Amino acid sequence: MSVHYQRHGEVGVISIANPPVNALSQAVRSGLLSALKEGLADQQAKALVVMAEGRTFIAGADIREFGKPPQAPLLPDVITQLEACPKPLIASLHGTALGGGLEVALGCHYRIALAGTRVGLPEVKLGLLPGAGGTQRLPRLVGVEKALEIITSGRFVEAAEAQDIGIIDAISDAQTPLEAGLAAAKEILAGQQKARITGQLPAPKANPQAIAAMHEQLETSAPALFSPFRIVEAIDACTKAASLEEGLRRERELFLACMDSPQRAGLIHLFFAARNPHVVPGVDNAEPFAQIALIGENPLFETFHTAAQRANITLTDTPNDSTELCLLAPGEDASACPSQAVTVALQLLTGNASASPLSLVLAERGPFHELVNHSASATDQQRVALTLKALRANVVVTQSQSVLSTLCNATEQTPANDTQSAMEQASLTLAQQGTCYREGDIDLLAVEALGYPRHLGGPHRQATLPSHLSIHKKTPSKDTHS
The missing domain is CATH 3.90.226.10 (2-enoyl-CoA Hydratase; Chain A, domain 1)
Structure with a gap:
């Protein structure tokens, strides 16, 4: 009852x-x-x-x-x-x-x-x-x-x-x-x-x-x-x-x-899109990594230190034989990471694409970063995502290429008054290419990290709405408010 x-x-x-x-x-x-x-x-x-x-x-x-x-x-x-x-x-x-x-x-x-x-x-x-x-x-x-x-x-x-x-x-x-x-x-x-x-x-x-x-x-x-x-x-x-x-x-x-x-x-x-965006489909029983090396310096690393003890995770600045995961600050070399460790390169939103199996694209605003799987196993991506969540970093998991970077590049190549349309067009291409596990993840990243209007639900949702429902570029006049 x-x-x-x-x-x-x-x-x-x-x-x-x-x-x-x-x-x-x-x-x-x-x-x-x-x-x-x-x-x-x-x-x-x-x-x-x-x-x-x-x-x-x-x-x-x-x-x-x-x-x-x-x-x-x-x-x-x-x-x-x-x-x-x-x-x-x-x-x-x-x-x-x-x-x-x-x-x-x-x-x-x-x-x-x-x-x-x-x-x-x-x-x-x-x-x-x-x-x-x-x-x-x-x-x-x-x-x-x-x-x-x-x-x-x-x-x-x-x-x-x-x-x-x-x-x-x-x-x-x-x-x-x-x-x-x-x-x-x-x-x-x-x-x-x-x-x-x-x-x-x-x-x-x-x-x-x-x-x-x-x-x-x-x-x-x-x-x-x-x-x-x-x-x-x-x-x-x-x-x-x-x-x-x-x-x-x-x-x-x-x-x-x-x-x-x-x-x-x-x-x-968007509410539903924000539920479990860190979950990689088809991976069961994955566990966070417990031994992590942080290579270089980044503000995100400081928040990790605060959360690590509560999460029962050991952080070091120098990799060793027990290191399971290496997180590389932007510009750091992966050669310091031992072969047994999974390597994740932190990447600035406007930075060059990473050669690492996994990259963490850092959003400049909002609560979500993007964990992109370039060549790692689905299980490794899921374990990294769970580790970051345990360290109080919210991530959206994607594959092949960065959704954030693609959307950001699309807006930079268009006039300021046309950025919404640019994101909508880019979102259709991203979905067709299968870069996201859920199409709602495109919308979540665009709204939370790139400022796409929240009430429109995201660029992919907007681009796939029947035309008679679309409210793109429609701002209610003042007399609708009263």
């Missing part, structure tokens, strides 16, 4: 167990309603706690349901029933409470968090807005200006700040969410703390200055994006709606408009 109910004294506990991140799958949503019903029927339970097992509270939607028709019960309906609970309902948070996870907590009557908890509504990063009350309940707790900033940025809020601004009620020094939740419930039952229903709080006062300022900021920083402007509309509606229900209806309309936006499809495509 994804959700189960158990009573501890006078407190009923609704516990979510859907590893690894307790995502809000259909089973969890229906399980919450079943457990709530059980808790309401339990006459000995005077208060209820919602918590999650494992390393985190609910970290958001279930990605396995992305792109599929929604299944009842829908999250807004679940939260409406949680909020209507006649018994005090406490959310006990730990790890992260993100997206729908935070919206569930906002529907509870009191929020306690373990130290180190982070909360947030990051839906904007997927071209969406919080669609289960986040734009209506969060402003009631923190006001219009702070809600605008948190939701349009999608940032994570640390526990101390969340308490300061009113998202959570208290931070617990308990060791587990169960202990924290039970203690908070007992304080509420004893009258030492006060539970309150978020949706029954008065809507915040209209703040036209904050709305106008955010509009102006978005017009400057992200004029082509769709969902941030819808977020502003939803929060503005919170201040003007005659009731919570009316505000929730407007939020739902705007959420569905975001769902239909081509930008959402592009951002979801």
Whole structure:
């Protein structure tokens, strides 16, 4: 069972167990309603706690349901029933409470968090807005200006700040969410703390200055994006709606408009592209290397030293008989590497192609470098990729030639106003040549390392869209934002 109910004294506990991140799958949503019903029927339970097992509270939607028709019960309906609970309902948070996870907590009557908890509504990063009350309940707790900033940025809020601004009620020094939740419930039952229903709080006062300022900021920083402007509309509606229900209806309309936006499809495509780009197809049971020689100097090597001990990896500046992997800084000679070691040459984005079996093309921006396999075995490439990941370096694995260098060269040979088209044409050639294991890897590298517009989903996706769906070079006019 994804959700189960158990009573501890006078407190009923609704516990979510859907590893690894307790995502809000259909089973969890229906399980919450079943457990709530059980808790309401339990006459000995005077208060209820919602918590999650494992390393985190609910970290958001279930990605396995992305792109599929929604299944009842829908999250807004679940939260409406949680909020209507006649018994005090406490959310006990730990790890992260993100997206729908935070919206569930906002529907509870009191929020306690373990130290180190982070909360947030990051839906904007997927071209969406919080669609289960986040734009209506969060402003009631923190006001219009702070809600605008948190939701349009999608940032994570640390526990101390969340308490300061009113998202959570208290931070617990308990060791587990169960202990924290039970203690908070007992304080509420004893009258030492006060539970309150978020949706029954008065809507915040209209703040036209904050709305106008955010509009102006978005017009400057992200004029082509769709969902941030819808977020502003939803929060503005919170201040003007005659009731919570009316505000929730407007939020739902705007959420569905975001769902239909081509930008959402592009951002979801990138989201999936960023999952496991270091995996070489067909290689199983590969392990990272444990003995590594770093030849020469490079800023990346400094970060490796910080991560090596935790990863149980030994780094040296001089190769020896036990060296398994040699990493060569740009310009260094491979002759120093022993024959038994796998050799990887670090290569600057604009540098000459490496003669090594493997090269690590260094991105000048963004979190991903590119590990290109020129002549090594697939197993060696996978082992190197796992080693770099253990050393806190994110890589995208490719073969034959560098995707990054090819895209970069294409843009350098075209006028500045035509770089997107150049990347799109180059991406088609790269895909035909089979340089990437997944075509989404081209898009991931182009967006993260070369600045291709994120909301378009990447040059290869854009180049292969049916022409009637293409939004290339189309920037929404200002009247579409309001």
